[in-house]
Amino acid sequence: QLQLVESGGGLVQPGGSLRLSCAASGFTLDYYTIGWFRQTPGKEREGVSCIRGTDGSTYHAESVKDRFTISRDNAKNTVYLQMNNLKPDDTAVYYCAATGAHWHIATMLEGDYDYWGQGTQVTVSS
Secondary structure (H helix, E strand, O other), X not given: OOEEEEEOOEEEOOOXXXXXXXXXXXXXHHHOEEEEEEEOOOOOXXXXXXXXXXXXXXXXXXXXXXXXXXXXXXXXXXXXXXXXXXXXXXXXXXXXXXXXXXXXXXXXXXXXXXXXXXXXXXXXXX
C-alpha cells in the first residue's frame, strides 16, 4: 500500500526555519514526482515545490523561491522541504503528494497527483 507521511511542522517565529519530511512506503520515491502543497482555511490548495522523478530537477513557486528548498534522499525514501526565512503568510497545512503517471514532468497541479499525505501544520507567528 502506497503511503506518504509528513512530519516536521510546528510553531516558529517569523524569520525562523523548519524542515518538513515526507516519508514514503510501499513505493520507491525516485520513480515519482513529489510535490509539496499548502492550504489555509477558505483557500485553494497551492503548489509550493516539486522534485521531478526522472532527474531530480526542482521547482518552486515564486512566493517561496530563494527561501524554500526541496530535496530527496533515495536511501531513506524521503523528500524534504527546507523552509527558511519563514513569514506569517507561510502559515498553512503542508501536504506532500506523489505522481507516477507524471514522473517525467515537474507539475504543481493538484489534479496531477495520485497519492497524498495527511498534512502537517506550520504556524509562523511571534
